[in-house]
Amino acid sequence: MINFSSSTISKDTEIWGNFGDYVNGTFMPIIALLGVLVTYYLGIISEKRNEANIKIEQLKHRPILHIGYFDAEDFMEIFIENKGNGPLIIKKYTIINETNNTEMNRIYDCLPELINDDYDNYTGNIIGIVMKASEKFQLFLFKSEDDDEISKENRRLIRENISKYKVSIEYQDVYENIMPKSERSLIWFGRNA
Template sequence: MDKENIPQENKRNYLLWALAIFALIAFLIVLGFYIFHFKTLFIIKDSATWGTFGDYVGGTLNPIISFLALIGLLYTIHQQAQEMEATRNELKQSAEQQSRQSEIFNLQQFESTFFSLLEQHNNILEKITNNNNKIIKNKKFNNLKLSIEDESIKEIYNNYLEHEELYSLNQSHIENSNRYIRNNIRQNPELRRYFIILFQILKFISISLSTDRQAITTSFSSNNEQSREILSSLYIDPKEKIYSNILRSLIPNEILKILALNCLTLDNSTDIQNLKTFFNFQGLLNRYNFLEHLQLIFSNDVCPIKNHHEFICLFLLKTIGIDDLQGSFSNNYTPEEITDLFMNSQKNFISILNDKISKLTVNIKNYNMLSSNEQARETETILKKFSNMLSILKSIEN
């Protein structure tokens, strides 16, 4: 027997004994009155007298005993109600405990899968960050030489700024931005693999921990603006934020920049093939404010020629726009702030190019004076490229 029920059981026994004793006392009192009044006990053989005695005892004790029985019945009903309430509470506690155990079990299952996916994520990320390619650790990005033949300058020109005619209209800026993202991000197999695993982890977090799992799951059945808005706006369980923050803490700032570019809303009206906007990915980034710690600070003492990936990143974010990713930045950046950052870097870039063009012009004059025609022609070719770059930068509408 449960220890909590022992006092209740004792209380019930006490009441039953009290009722029995009270009934016995009532009987003795009635019998005492009879003896006191008639001065005799059961020695009368007259049946009529016995009948009168029975009527007396019955008429006196029956109401008392009935009253005591009613009290006992009411008490029994009360006790049964209490027992039923206790049973309901026990069942409720048992259900709550079972629910907590189920939650713990589900969370353990989730964490097992989450950290398994996280391990795969880290392995892929390590390969990307350790690979000597154009994305993160290319020596071109870290080259401190100010050589005219600097490979970084060539890469800016050849990979992005060589098509001067594309910059006559803002629509051309967008088209070239789309092309750049396709060629340098979307078609990179390592990045594509990384973004797939990153998306799957965020999707797994949202489906497993969301309080509105049905709506979340349904939204992933399509990839459009509506599904993005659903993912962005539905209530976020605090546990979702915890695990998404764990994931984000492992991603370096350079990868976050590429992630932002990968998830921009691209213009599908251009003639560039294989373009697709990842609306659901945008929704997940917005949902978890995934880019709120992204750093896009472009210092004036940073040379855009040697660090052109920073300049291009700002240009792409400004040109294509971050309106559909605004939630992912939280209060970190607004479109206006992105534009201001780009304008500052653009002015810095133009200033450096003007300085280099002036030096190249002087060098050409010196080569001509020295009759060094070959060096003069090479320098003129470089000067033409720099002049084209300068005109392109100046043509970009802010």
């Protein structure tokens, strides 16, 4: 504009052709570079969106471990249940004495010897067990329908012993995402012991 503002607009097509070559040579590399930058930026946005979608899908199939128990007069149970939508893998299972913080790898180690009776079910170490969605796994079961003094004493001993412990389980989903540790104190069993 500074150099040619005093000139008139040319009617010569050759001059216009040279001007077109000048504009094309100047602006096309800039436009091409902008196109590359826009494409790169769209690729980054697409990659982030894909990662977010994968994370959302993983969350939809997330396991949620619940440690539960049931304590009735003649029936005691401790169990774990996968209340989530995806499978879980148990990575660490410990029974922790809440008074001295000692750890055990199976619930049997914290159970007392019974007088003339046996346990209905108890587990050993369950590391590596895979639980599908809505699956329930029994850690401990004791049923005693007898109402004699020996049965009452056995139930009292069990409640007194296991009320000192808590169950601690670390687990992951099938995508190897570490889930929050699940812990539950068994102090409830000691309320009547």
